[in-house]
């Protein structure tokens with residue numbers, strides 16, 4: 475599939491940016507997967523790094539490919555983080571959280587000297603918002619937050635598992651997927667959501683990513699933020 479080829483090309487290109495002795499933030503999702511696998515190959519070939527995973531799923535993957543792991547407590551400053559995105563605009567503002575890992579992803583991205591986004595070509599958009607914005611909330615506040623989000627112009631939908639029960643994040647919280655349509659001022663919306671009690675984190679990453687590697691067929695395009 476072209477899409478898989480693009481994800482793999484982007485993930486592998488990003489893994490090449492990692493240097494000996496780096497502390498590396500390991501993203502979550504099907505594109506970050508290829509970066510983690512490629513890093514595992516480099517570790518087997520002698521690269522000395524330690525990874526900090528953005529999810530339980532990525533921690534399992536990293537262990538399975540032989541990447542030594544550490545924690546933010548041991549290494550609060552990360553050299554480079556490689557992670558996917560659900561959408562991004564030309565300024566490298568992102569929507570993340572399709573995989574439900576947005577809170578840890580944002581903590582790790584903002585603790586990093588450099589965040590590199592890896593994506594297939596379908597993720598680039600002129601204006602964010604087609605992808606429903608994931609918002610992690612505490613269950614206690616759900617109805618109040620749904621009303622607030624509706625007042626901001628979106629339709630919030632509780633994320634469910636295939637069995638119909640609420641999806642629960644690695645932090646024990648729920649997710650509202652919020653269809654805003656076009657988000658004309660993502661920074662203003664990000665501030666509004668961050669100021670709402672009960673919202674743990676939202677998937678707008680404003681001004682955090684410094685570089686995107688975008689798979690286009692078998693080749694990779696670089697975009698700088």
Ligand code: 5RP
Nearest residue numbers: 503504505558571572573575
């Ligand atoms: C997980 C994320 C992912 O990075 C995002 O969903 C993109 O995933 P994929 O590479 O599978 O399209 O934010 O919370």
